[in-house]
Amino acid sequence: MISPKNRLLIILITLFSVNSAFSQALERPRLVVGIVVDQMRWDYLYRFYDRYGAHGFRRMLNEGLSCQNAMINYLPSYTAVGHATVYTGSVPSLHGIAANNFYRNSTGESIYCTQDNSVRGVGCPDPNATQGRMSPKNLQVTTITDELKLATNFRSKVVGIAIKDRGSILPAGHAADAAYWFDYKSGNWITSTWYRESLPKWLENYNEKKSWKKYIEKDWTTLYPIETYIQSTPDRNNYEEQFVENQGVEFPIKSAELSKTQGEGFMICQTPYGNAMTLDVAQLAVENEQLGADKITDFLTVSFSSPDYIGHRFGANSAKVEDNYLRLDHDLGEFLKFLDAKIGRDNYLVFLTSDHAGAHNGQFLLDNKIAAGNWEQDIYADSLNSYLAKKFDAEKIVRNLDNYQINFDIRKIDSLKLDFEKIREESVKYMSQFSVFQYVVDLTKISEAVVPAKLREMIINGYNREFSGAVQLVLKAGFYSDSDLRGATHGSWNPYDTHIPLLFFGWGINKATTTAEVHMTDIAATIAAMLHIQMPSACIGKPVF
Numbered sequence: 001m002i003s004p005k006n007r008l009l010i011i012l013i014t015l016f017s018v019n020s021a022f023s024q025a026l027e028r029p030r031l032v033v034g035i036v037v038d039q040m041r042w043d044y045l046y047r048f049y050d051r052y053g054a055h056g057f058r059r060m061l062n063e064g065l066s067c068q069n070a071m072i073n074y075l076p077s078y079t080a081v082g083h084a085t086v087y088t089g090s091v092p093s094l095h096g097i098a099a100n101n102f103y104r105n106s107t108g109e110s111i112y113c114t115q116d117n118s119v120r121g122v123g124c125p126d127p128n129a130t131q132g133r134m135s136p137k138n139l140q141v142t143t144i145t146d147e148l149k150l151a152t153n154f155r156s157k158v159v160g161i162a163i164k165d166r167g168s169i170l171p172a173g174h175a176a177d178a179a180y181w182f183d184y185k186s187g188n189w190i191t192s193t194w195y196r197e198s199l200p201k202w203l204e205n206y207n208e209k210k211s212w213k214k215y216i217e218k219d220w221t222t223l224y225p226i227e228t229y230i231q232s233t234p235d236r237n238n239y240e241e242q243f244v245e246n247q248g249v250e251f252p253i254k255s256a257e258l259s260k261t262q263g264e265g266f267m268i269c270q271t272p273y274g275n276a277m278t279l280d281v282a283q284l285a286v287e288n289e290q291l292g293a294d295k296i297t298d299f300l301t302v303s304f305s306s307p308d309y310i311g312h313r314f315g316a317n318s319a320k321v322e323d324n325y326l327r328l329d330h331d332l333g334e335f336l337k338f339l340d341a342k343i344g345r346d347n348y349l350v351f352l353t354s355d356h357a358g359a360h361n362g363q364f365l366l367d368n369k370i371a372a373g374n375w376e377q378d379i380y381a382d383s384l385n386s387y388l389a390k391k392f393d394a395e396k397i398v399r400n401l402d403n404y405q406i407n408f409d410i411r412k413i414d415s416l417k418l419d420f421e422k423i424r425e426e427s428v429k430y431m432s433q434f435s436v437f438q439y440v441v442d443l444t445k446i447s448e449a450v451v452p453a454k455l456r457e458m459i460i461n462g463y464n465r466e467f468s469g470a471v472q473l474v475l476k477a478g479f480y481s482d483s484d485l486r487g488a489t490h491g492s493w494n495p496y497d498t499h500i501p502l503l504f505f506g507w508g509i510n511k512a513t514t515t516a517e518v519h520m521t522d523i524a525a526t527i528a529a530m531l532h533i534q535m536p537s538a539c540i541g542k543p544v545f
């Protein structure tokens with residue numbers, strides 16, 4: 001018999017353990033927000049630091065964890081590869097996204113990273129148009145967002161938002177509730193049947209109103225007086241790509257007028273207003289999909305695509321890039337304030353990084369006596385083809401030199417029973433004679449190549465035997481394929497392309513700075529560790545703290 005006194009004790013002990021079990025419940029943030037700023041160089045955090053407001057980048061830097069030496073650890077440094085790597089913690093050799101556009105070596109089929117002809121567009125006027133036929137099918141491993149879904153038995157919600165399809169789809173992963181991207185032709189935000197059969201009402205309404213048009217009805221003026229843009233080349237210069245030939249691209253950029261010839265959807269992408277539009281849609285998603293509304297962690301991925309378009313067109317030293325970051329800083333600050341109010345300032349975790357950085361304009365460097373140059377890849381491809389044609393009595397066995405690799409027509413080589421090893425050897429020999437190349441490396445013999453260890457690892461990580469070219473071309477610093485030397489680009493191993501910002505902010509993050517080298521592949525590993533969920537299926541990264 002249990003005495004009444006003992007019974008009371010048992011009840012108290014039971015109550016206490018139930019209570020302590022509750023207090024020991026696993027702590028997770030309500031919402032994780034992954035932010036990728038397309039083409040953001042790490043040094044932009046500091047280049048414009050004094051001009052940033054208190055609520056955007058500076059708030060993240062001053063209250064969060066800043067990894068000062070976050071590096072991309074593969075080649076090539078392109079958008080699709082960057083987004084795939086950030087969210088998988090893996091590298092092209094494993095995750096399968098070898099570039100934005102690549103080839104399936106066995107068949108010669110040309111593949112766009114997120115192309116999927118088995119799905120249809122949702123929200124675009126023609127469901128069979130290319131821009132809607134997109135999915136994460138070509139990504140061969142799980143993302144951190146997939147792992148969150150698996151960890152909570154799919155109770156977590158995952159939504160991806162970006163102007164670019166690849167900036168939305170690859171982060172959101174395979175199991176996402178939705179990824180939305182911008183169809184600049186129709187001016188609609190769209191998705192595909194991979195995710196759902198129709199757009200949610202809130203996005204249909206947004207598309208109907210085309211509320212983003214309010215942004216480009218105004219000209220793109222500078223946020224502050226133009227004479228204060230002392231970190232940039234004077235606005236009138238010859239380094240920038242014009243919208244219309246011989247019309248110049250000085251501030252104010254007449255976005256409304258240019259829309260008439262270039263298209264409104266195109267113009268919003270090319271201005272910082274593309275960032276504002278992206279955040280409007282992200283905010284609507286948080287509100288209408290109830291992201292972060294309960295204790296089951298949700299994940300919102302946001303990628304800002306406009307900084308990449310602006311960087312390509314105007315170059316890193318332009319007042320347009322400076323203005324883009326000042327405006328983005330402001331918009332980001334407003335978005336963090338929105339999250340504070342909606343989710344609670346201690347209930348959400350943000351990371352901010354980029355998919356790749358970007359180089360200066362080549363002519364700008366040359367004019368300032370810094371080594372740079374251009375490299376016409378088609379001319380080099382033709383000349384290599386002529387050389388190989390004489391050696392092997394076969395025309396056009398090189399398809400192209402895309403992605404800084406020699407892409408061979410392997411089916412042709414097989415059908416003609418040519419010696420592929422000998423072809424690669426001759427190609428390395430021929431290309432090595434040109435001074436634009438630092439190294440030319442047969443990718444099947446990387447271990448024999450005399451290249452710095454860091455570069456070797458990047459080459460190995462980037463080499464996917466199913467989808468990569470067979471010979472790697474490493475250009476000298478400052479060299480790009482660029483015919484008119486206007487604007488700028490990225491894709492190389494060099495720090496100006498591969499040194500990326502990495503900030504963690506909010507739930508579970510204490511203010512800190514580290515100069516230790518960490519890698520893009522460490523981001524997903526860090527989030528997995530913080531959430532106590534499984535790492536993505538081919539993650540090779542380590543938590544940064």
Ligand SMILES: [Zn+2]
Binds near residue numbers: 079308312
């Ligand atoms: Zn780009």
